[in-house]
Amino acid sequence: MEVRRCSVLFFEPLESASFSLAVLLGGGDGLERRRSWRALAPHLSEGAVDVADWMVQTLGQCSPSRWSRADTLSLAPEQLQALLDTGLLVSDAAEPAWRQHREADERLREANWWPLAAAYAARGRWSQIDSAADMERNGTNTIAGLVGHFGTPRPEPQPPIDLRLGPGVATEFDAVLRRRVTCRNFSGEPLPLSAFQTLMERVFAATHVVEPAPGLRFLKRSSPSGGGLHATDAYLLVQQVEGVPPGLYRYLADSHSLSRLPSPELPLDQLATAMVAGQHWFSNAPVMVALVATYRRSFWKYRNHTKAYRALVLDAGHLSQTLYLSATEMDLGAFVTAAVNEHQIEQMFGLDALTSGVIAVCGFGRRRPALRITEFDPGNAVWPATTA
Ligand SMILES: Cc1cc2nc3c(=O)[nH]c(=O)nc-3n(C[C@H](O)[C@H](O)[C@H](O)COP(=O)(O)O)c2cc1C
Structure with missing residues (x-):
């Protein structure tokens, strides 16, 4: 041997x-x-x-x-x-x-991983974690509990103010920015197909595909991406979209289409809850999107590169913010979370963690009319003062 x-x-x-x-x-x-x-x-x-x-x-x-x-x-x-x-x-x-x-x-x-990033990515994966139950157990799901658990944060030194800036020129875009609030109150009603298509197109579709050399393709998307490589793919758990059978899908950015994945053994609502590590305030979102880094696409250029993994995490963050703003403009709610059970998500979508990594999970859909779970809306941009 x-x-x-x-x-x-x-x-x-x-x-x-x-x-x-x-x-x-x-x-x-x-x-x-x-x-x-x-x-x-x-x-x-x-x-x-x-x-x-x-x-x-x-x-x-x-x-x-x-x-x-x-x-x-x-x-x-x-x-x-x-x-x-x-x-x-x-x-x-x-x-x-x-x-x-x-x-x-x-x-x-x-796979051309930078060894420290490979170790970090592999070790940070969760399996069957219920973070909502954990927070309830240790009391960190309330402000009083947080302060009781951690004490108050240490004060940070404040630099002197040398120049005060005046107000910016407000446009309709500012109103969208102000209404962006992480949604924890989905209505559970089906999302119209047109809203689903619009959001997927705005956030994840390639607006252009450029092939400067045979086999070398660059996508253009509404979000930036390290090296222009757009290594982040969208894997979908669709629970309720009119005209789209509930199930698991991979979204294909260059053709703006869905590729159906094998039906899972467990019911979709259970998988949805597992995806977001027990955070029931997200799990009835009609659409959940796992942001999956396809490492090969990035590491083709960034071989053993000390910044490659960091760039992939940033890419996912950009996509999630574009999703938030796009959803907000359409009067829909959206969320992103990094508290996810990577092991179960890999299993659902048939991913190999050495070549495809779940960086975060997003979701979107309609908000319910009344607030049940806290959202951070101090300006009452989404919820009336009596409820937020
Ligand atoms: C990387 C990242 C991870 C997050 N993870 C969670 C999460 O696990 N659970 C949750 O309820 N919100 C999560 N959020 C939402 C934040 O709690 C939220 O952005 C923050 O409270 C500020 O509220 P806002 O987004 O409405 O401004 C996350 C946000 C980001 C950017």
Whole structure:
């Protein structure tokens, strides 16, 4: 059997503390502190695995590029097996779990990730998190609870004012800007097809496709994009749009069309709630859009680039703001959230996290007539003073 080290690997030293009577009786603070290692490796489905000290040493001596015979590592058979089971040492063996690790490592090698960004993106993914329930549990869903939990923020030093600026010249655009408020009160009624089409076209469609060299295509969209590469694709969960069967879709920017994805096993409303990590105030939006970075499109140019991932996150932010403003102008509500269950979204849409990353989820639709969940509308631009 031939082996080599996985391509991207970082080690995080951890310390855990637990109460110990022996430490207390010995004159200490009563806490026994244990140190251990966690390996951060983006090709693993969780992005990390706990490892023993000897594994850190051994992996440090393995080449990530050159295959060598396993017996050259001078490991006992059970040590070799344990290391292969972690997925940090990959082999050419046919054992299904080891083969899966090797194939994931190969996809990562081909993707041109900057290693720190790969580790960060892999490790920040959530699975089956209910952030609404978590906030209720720890009380951070109210202002009093927030202050109780964190205290008041430390005051920031204020620079002196040297020049006061006068008011800008207001146009209708300013009224749209003022009415932009994150919507947490969707009506649950179907969205007319024309509104859906208009919004998708405004935000996600290519207004132009330019091909300056064979196979090299640049889209023009209403939002800017790092390198003009527009690596962000829109994956849709449609619950209620007139004329569009409920289901999962990929939006195709150059043809302004939908490609239907296989029907999921779970009902759409359950998937919608999972997408936004239990935030029920978003989950009845008639349309949800997962903003998915197709890394290959960006990393084709930005290979092993320290800024590439940052640019992709910014791209998603631009698209979400264009969505907010477009929806506002059409008297619709919109939201964006980064509190999302990436693992479940990847499963729903059939995405491989090493090549396609969920950066955020947006949604849009009609607001209900009465406010139930708080929105941040201090100017009463959307909600009358009595309700907001
Ligand atoms: C990156 C990002 C993530 C957000 N995540 C959440 C979220 O998880 N839940 C939520 O209710 N609002 C979320 N929001 C909305 C913010 O809470 C909202 O923008 C903020 O409270 C200000 O209100 P406004 O958008 O109405 O001005 C998010 C906004 C941004 C830009």
